[in-house]
Amino acid sequence: MDKISVELTVNRKKYKIKVEPDERLLDTLRERLNFTGVKEGCSIGECGACTVILDGKAVNSCMVYTFQVDSSEVITVKGLEIDGKLDPLQRAFIDYQAVQCGFCTPGMLISARALLNQNPNPNREEIKTAIEGNLCRCTGYKQIIKAIESVVKKDRSE
Amino acid sequence: MLEFEAKKPENLNQLLEILESKKSKIKLLAGGTDLLVEIHNKSDRLKDFDYLVDITSLNELKGIEAKDKYLKVGSLTTHSEIVNSDLIGQEFPILKKAAKTIGSTQIRNRGTVGGNLSNASPAADLITPLIVLDGRVVLKSNKNKRELRLSDFLTGPYQTDLKDNEVMTELKIPFVDSNYYFNFQKVKRRKAVAIARINLAVIAKIKDQIITDIKIAFGSATPTARRFVKMEEYLKNKGINQLDYDLIKDKTGDEMVKITGTRWSTPYKKPVVGNLLKRALQEIIKEVQ
Numbered sequence: 082m083d084k085i086s087v088e089l090t091v092n093r094k095k096y097k098i099k100v101e102p103d104e105r106l107l108d109t110l111r112e113r114l115n116f117t118g119v120k121e122g123c124s125i126g127e128c129g130a131c132t133v134i135l136d137g138k139a140v141n142s143c144m145v146y147t148f149q150v151d152s153s154e155v156i157t158v159k160g161l162e163i164d165g166k167l168d169p170l171q172r173a174f175i176d177y178q179a180v181q182c183g184f185c186t187p188g189m190l191i192s193a194r195a196l197l198n199q200n201p202n203p204n205r206e207e208i209k210t211a212i213e214g215n216l217c218r219c220t221g222y223k224q225i226i227k228a229i230e231s232v233v234k235k236d237r238s239e
Numbered sequence: 240m241l242e243f244e245a246k247k248p249e250n251l252n253q254l255l256e257i258l259e260s261k262k263s264k265i266k267l268l269a270g271g272t273d274l275l276v277e278i279h280n281k282s283d284r285l286k287d288f289d290y291l292v293d294i295t296s297l298n299e300l301k302g303i304e305a306k307d308k309y310l311k312v313g314s315l316t317t318h319s320e321i322v323n324s325d326l327i328g329q330e331f332p333i334l335k336k337a338a339k340t341i342g343s344t345q346i347r348n349r350g351t352v353g354g355n356l357s358n359a360s361p362a363a364d365l366i367t368p369l370i371v372l373d374g375r376v377v378l379k380s381n382k383n384k385r386e387l388r389l390s391d392f393l394t395g396p397y398q399t400d401l402k403d404n405e406v407m408t409e410l411k412i413p414f415v416d417s418n419y420y421f422n423f424q425k426v427k428r429r430k431a432v433a434i435a436r437i438n439l440a441v442i443a444k445i446k447d448q449i450i451t452d453i454k455i456a457f458g459s460a461t462p463t464a465r466r467f468v469k470m471e472e473y474l475k476n477k478g479i480n481q482l483d484y485d486l487i488k489d490k491t492g493d494e495m496v497k498i499t500g501t502r503w504s505t506p507y508k509k510p511v512v513g514n515l516l517k518r519a520l521q522e523i524i525k526e527v528q
Contacts, residue, residue: 084243102245102291105275125276126346127432138319138348144275145349148245149268149293201462213431214343 085148091116092160100147107131109144110157118158118187122216130214132188133157133214139195141214158187161194169232170194177228181219189215193229241278241285246292251299251379251408257292258404259367259381260310265288268345269315270349273343274357284397299351300408303327312410314353314376322347328413333368333421340364340425343432353407356389360434361396363457367440368423370464371454375411380404386411393463418444419452420526423520426511435459437511441519443528448479459500460512467496470516479524487520488513 084099091114100109110116110133122130124143131142134156161168170193173179181187189212196203196211203211208229216226243266248254258265266288268274277285294300297475300315310330312321321338322325328335341355343349355365356376366389374389378401392400401407418425422441427433437459444452451476458464468490474482492509499505 101509102243103241103278124279126272126342129343129345132345139345140349141272141345143279144271144346146245146268146291146293148247149271149295151247195344211344212425215344 082200087147087151089147089150089152092152092155098147102146102148105106105143105152106133106135106145106147106155109147110142110155116157116159120184120187122184122188125203126214127216129188129192129212130185132191132215134195137195137198139192139211139214151187156194158190161190162239164165168194169235170197170229173228173231174225177224177231179220179224185191185215185217185219189217189225197230197232203213207232208233241281241287243289243291243439246290247296247297248292248294251297251406254292254294254297254406255381255404255495258406265403266291267357268293269351271319272346272350273354275359281353289371294312296408297474300406306411307331309411309413312352312408312412314351314356314409316352318342318350318352319344320353321352321365331368331372331412331421333372333423333442334365334412335362336421336423337368337438338434338441339368340427340433344509346432349460352410356365356392356410357399357401357407359393359395359397359399359464361423361461362435362438364425364435364438364458364465364522365457366393367438368421369410369412370466371442372412372415372457373454376407376486377409377411378405379401379408380406390465396462413443416444418446420445420523422523424515424519426515435474436466437508437515439512439515439519441516441523443474443487443520443523445479445523448480448527450474450477455516457495457512457515460495460508465498474520479527482520484517484520486518491516 089096110119120130122128126141126144133142136153192212192215252362268291301313306310318338318341333500355363373462375386376392377386394400420443424439426436442454453471491513493513
């Protein structure tokens with residue numbers, strides 16, 4: 082197999098890498114670039130643990146080959162924190178106890194961030210739609226939805 | 240283990256040349272929401288290929304555009320783009336409704352119309368609405384261009400008439416007049432990220448309380464999604480207030496069994512197709528009144 086040159090911007094930093102044709106974006110992020118906040122759950126697009134923001138949109142990184150997304154911009158959970166300051170969503174997940182085992186949390190946060198970037202004022206249905214591809218087997222989702230809503234409300238009052 | 244080389248053509252002509260020269264060894268890759276799962280699961284459906292050709296950067300295959308008599312939808316249009324298109328919401332709300340039920344936000348952001356149709360799953364959610372809308376697919380090769388009715392394009396479960404040297408470039412959906420009503424139903428095992436157990440698309444023209452035209456297509460009830468022509472004929476010219484729903488339910492179930500034969504799922508699906516059609520008709524009639 083030939084290696085393919087790919088340039089990726091991950092969490093605002095540029096990387097030039099050479100990948101195999103069958104290397105998934107998930108593998109590149111975790112194994113090659115060490116962004117292990119991206120989790121591998123089901124590997125078939127059903128659990129959302131591997132969700133990243135790819136060029137502004139939430140996608141499952143297990144369903145994308147890295148060679149497909151040359152010149153793209155990727156945000157992982159690691160990139161939500163800027164200069165040591167947590168994203169308001171991260172703060173809210175802590176405050177609302179929206180984390181139990183924590184495995185779904187990076188994907189959940191990313192799906193919520195992608196939603197708020199596109200629609201800063203979503204209603205509960207829109208929040209549910211945004212995270213419908215993220216499975217959580219601990220919390221029952223209520224705390225997660227409340228945490229996201231609290232950030233929406235805060236934005237509203239500002 | 241599947242080994243393949245990757246190719247990434249920069250424009251449609253380059254792609255068509257690659258297709259012409261390599262022929263059967265090629266697999267096209269768009270959103271990857273079906274293909275990467277099949278590769279990961281080493282699916283039996285997946286035929287061997289040597290070249291994986293990524294077409295996601297081909298701008299010629301993108302965009303939604305109103306033409307004189309039809310809506311042109313590029314084959315690389317994602318499900319999210321369908322959901323968010325005002326034009327589609329206005330002209331074909333049934334497509335928007337169906338696209339919304341596909342997978343999850345993450346999957347809708349990647350998966351494409353062309354991929355959904357080419358994968359040709361009997362449960363594909365865009366196929367039933369496009370069949371009742373009489374959608375056409377445009378297939379291009381280096382030397383040829385042809386247009387097929389979706390129902391002719393789909394030749395069997397996970398099988399299409401696409402030739403090895405062809406790519407689907409666009410979809411054409413003829414505009415319908417404003418007397419038509421649309422309805423889409425989907426039965427699934429859970430609310431989100433669910434493959435249809437059965438889906439149903441209906442379009443009906445109703446004038447002075449009479450059904451003057453109706454098209455009905457079920458998915459996952461027959462080997463490939465298709466119209467239930469006998470039921471359509473039965474319903475034509477019936478008054479919307481004189482429908483015998485018990486008879487409609489029986490006849491719909493019978494038509495499914497006649498096409499599909501008896502399977503392990505028949506005791507479940509036979510009554511459900513009838514009930515779904517009843518629900519669709521009642522929702523349409525409610526809209527009329």
